[in-house]
Amino acid sequence: MSMDIIMPQLGESIAEGTVVKWLVPVGGLIEKDQSLLEVETEKVALEIPSPATGTLSEIIVQEGETVPVGTRLARIESTPLSEVINRVGGVVVRPTEPTPEGHHSPVVRELARKHGVDLSQVTGTGSGGRVTKKDIQDVIARSGAPVTGAPSSGERSMGEEIVPFTQMRRTIAERMVRSRQTSAHVTTFFEADCAGIAKFREGRNLTYLPFVIRAVTRAIREVPVVNSAWGEQGIIVKKDIHVGIATALEDGLLVPVVRHADRKGLTQLAKEVADLAERARSKKLSPEEVQGGTFTITNHGGFGSLFSTPIIHQPQVAILGVGAIQKRAVVINEAIAIRPMGYLSLSFDHRVIDGATADQFMAKVKGYLEQSQWEHIL
Structure with a gap:
């Protein structure tokens, strides 16, 4: 039985929230009331607990994305899957298929192209290993990150670091x-x-x-x-x-x-x-x-x-x-x-x-x- 995780109404005047961090990977087992993700709004930053015990089967909204209240964020399978093969950091996980080469969103491809980032060298943190916009931003922000091609006219020098704005x-x-x-x-x-x-x-x-x-x-x-x-x-x-x-x-x-x-x-x-x-x-x-x-x-x-x-x-x-x-x-x-x-x-x-x-x-x-x-x- 699957259960949707939605962006909650975090206060009467709150219309949207930002997913800051997923605390459990795709395929990870989660206990009821265990912290599942961190959410940030214009008024507060807090951890959202899981409403049920099960397996996090899908992450729909990636870290760094801001969505309206009521948006589906992820899906939990309330019956843990049987093909569990290893433990990482105390969380049981299933293997995920590698992201097919070229299977990237237009936003990710454009951001990578603009900043000369080689997508094949980026480890994705999204669902199924998918490279997210935040992954590209992290590569750009890190000094000495692997890049290819000539830097664009707006690119920062190696002596500077871009720290992306948080919602807060x-x-x-x-x-x-x-x-x-x-x-x-x-x-x-x-x-x-x-x-x-x-x-x-x-x-x-x-x-x-x-x-x-x-x-x-x-x-x-x-x-x-x-x-x-x-x-x-x-x-x-x-x-x-x-x-x-x-x-x-x-x-x-x-x-x-x-x-x-x-x-x-x-x-x-x-x-x-x-x-x-x-x-x-x-x-x-x-x-x-x-x-x-x-x-x-x-x-x-x-x-x-x-x-x-x-x-x-x-x-x-x-x-x-x-x-x-x-x-x-x-x-x-x-x-x-x-x-x-x-x-x-x-x-x-x-x-x-x-x-x-x-x-x-x-x-x-x-x-x-x-x-x-x-x-x-x-």
Whole structure:
């Protein structure tokens, strides 16, 4: 009995997805709920589990291809085939017939011709050993790849490398440019003395980020316009506070959301942020976990950065950047003292928020961070 694998609906507003990687080869046995392939959309990258135990009999959509929701991606035979002859990487596979010479798609042949790639020297990763467009792109991108014929006028020199765009990178690029074109970006900077937090963290497994989230949510309650969006009829002030945490991945960025962050204590915030970040990096997030944010925090100080002018995550109207916390000499009560200080930046949409309002919000965030009593919100 065969079963079709289709591109799932990964969120209400998602219309298409990109097949990033097949995790099981054609002919490989797959267990129910075992990860079958990696899919990337404009909002999330995640692994799709197999709906049944069986054999992956056919791959229809190749790696690197973007297709609409509902497109058939592959076929699984729910009864494993008997002609199993060997094991590769822990997966049982069937032998595949070599690709007949010249049996290539027009796109593959044209790309190979343009870049002088000898198709007979390319190992195909597609169904039945078929050479895919991504195979050709990989050959072109690798320095020293076997090529024949004179290079075309547009070909890169051997001292350069072409890294093909991923769907996530294209989406990030489009959204950053669109945000700049949409919002009137302004950034204001504040500095916060984190001595009270540093003392409270002693002996506790807490980073600075939960304290920042807590300070931000308290300040939002007093300056609610920061937690809003631009609407056709007016400013849409959000009653719920869902804080997005920008999370760097190896090949891009995701913003998982801590829902109702204002209702959670430091310990719960720390656990939830760590869990979301780990699952973002391992592609285990659900689409719902990267949607619905009302305010975003980006912790760019993890690698030592002090200042940043982050771009607003649409359709929100503000984003807070957190720089590295470092000990610096400051003047306190007419005396020089050493304190762990951190710079905070707020990029805001000047269509919605005026400078005075932004500074009022940041002054409250600073005040909450500099308080000395944190025990009551653990």
